[in-house]
Amino acid sequence: MGMEKKYDVTALGELLIDFTQNGISDQGNNLFEANPGGAPCNVLAMLTKAGRKTAFIGKVGNDMFGRMLKERAAGEGIDMTGLEMDNDVHTTLAFVEKLPNGDRDFSFYRKPGADIMLTKDEVEKHADLIEGAKIFHIGTLSMTDDEVEKATKEAIKIAKKAGCIISFDPNLRPPLWSSEEKAKEKIAWGLSQCDVLKISDNEITFMTGEEDLDKGIQMIIDEYKIPLVFATYGPDGSKAYFKGIEAFEPGFLNPNTIETTGAGDTFCASALHHVLKYGLDGFDEAKLHELLTFANAAASLVTTKKGALCVMPTVDEVQAYIKESGR
Numbered sequence: 001m002g003m004e005k006k007y008d009v010t011a012l013g014e015l016l017i018d019f020t021q022n023g024i025s026d027q028g029n030n031l032f033e034a035n036p037g038g039a040p041c042n043v044l045a046m047l048t049k050a051g052r053k054t055a056f057i058g059k060v061g062n063d064m065f066g067r068m069l070k071e072r073a074a075g076e077g078i079d080m081t082g083l084e085m086d087n088d089v090h091t092t093l094a095f096v097e098k099l100p101n102g103d104r105d106f107s108f109y110r111k112p113g114a115d116i117m118l119t120k121d122e123v124e125k126h127a128d129l130i131e132g133a134k135i136f137h138i139g140t141l142s143m144t145d146d147e148v149e150k151a152t153k154e155a156i157k158i159a160k161k162a163g164c165i166i167s168f169d170p171n172l173r174p175p176l177w178s179s180e181e182k183a184k185e186k187i188a189w190g191l192s193q194c195d196v197l198k199i200s201d202n203e204i205t206f207m208t209g210e211e212d213l214d215k216g217i218q219m220i221i222d223e224y225k226i227p228l229v230f231a232t233y234g235p236d237g238s239k240a241y242f243k244g245i246e247a248f249e250p251g252f253l254n255p256n257t258i259e260t261t262g263a264g265d266t267f268c269a270s271a272l273h274h275v276l277k278y279g280l281d282g283f284d285e286a287k288l289h290e291l292l293t294f295a296n297a298a299a300s301l302v303t304t305k306k307g308a309l310c311v312m313p314t315v316d317e318v319q320a321y322i323k324e325s326g327r
Helices: 039-049 064-075 120-125 127-131 146-161 180-193 201-208 213-224 263-278 285-302 315-324
Strands: 007-012 016-024 030-037 054-061 079-086 093-098 104-109 133-138 165-168 196-200 228-232 238-242 245-249
Touching (some): 007 127, 054 127, 120 127, 196 213, 196 263, 201 213
Parallel strands (some): 196 228
Antiparallel strands (some): 238 245
């Protein structure tokens, strides 16, 4: 008898503070705003906004930032009983610099940061949060260091045994890896484990060496036989690949965009929302187009706010935006 699934999606990984630039002080100094962040928890925040039940497993410092993150994420409706508080290591911090071309540069304070201190034993302690989920979601930042990598692999083992759909977003952040080779190795492991993949244009090129993104994504699909794949191209839109069906939808360009933090996480969550709606095997071309349109629109909306975790759009807001855009 299978365990009843209490959660729609459980995610494991980093929960941190994104310090985003917010103007200049009277003395000419940069001002930074402390936004709750971390890709896996951002994904859960959007799913919760869409009415899904979610849970998180991770670790923060038992400090002012860690306590704030726990409170804010729980306030979004995410089950945070799987959040461990470290008394010795501080919460991970990321400073996000917006570049003139609209892209971002990250400076991380994480050597060590509490998120990399999560242990295999702590994952086993919260195994019910994984076993009780329909979908289990990870990125690669929980594989940059040995201890947390063991914890991640244990979580995947539990998830597979429990029959969870495995969702993976590489979320490549080169400064956090000791080498490109190590990043490639861990992303390849994630690709070999997942049923649903969300991958961005720069990650496709990073993993395959292919500038031709269509060729690159096909190489990944052929090698890893992933059932459902989403490739995102920033403002240019996204593609879906499912059982030989390929669908493309252009992006939504929003004149009110201020920064792109969390856009990929919002897309990923929107995709998982539709996987829950239709089932992993329930897609046809029309449903893929529906998913991509919704996910592109949601991602576009989040770029009009600072941060991500606490500013996710509702389903109604996304649908209204699609309608306004004449799509």
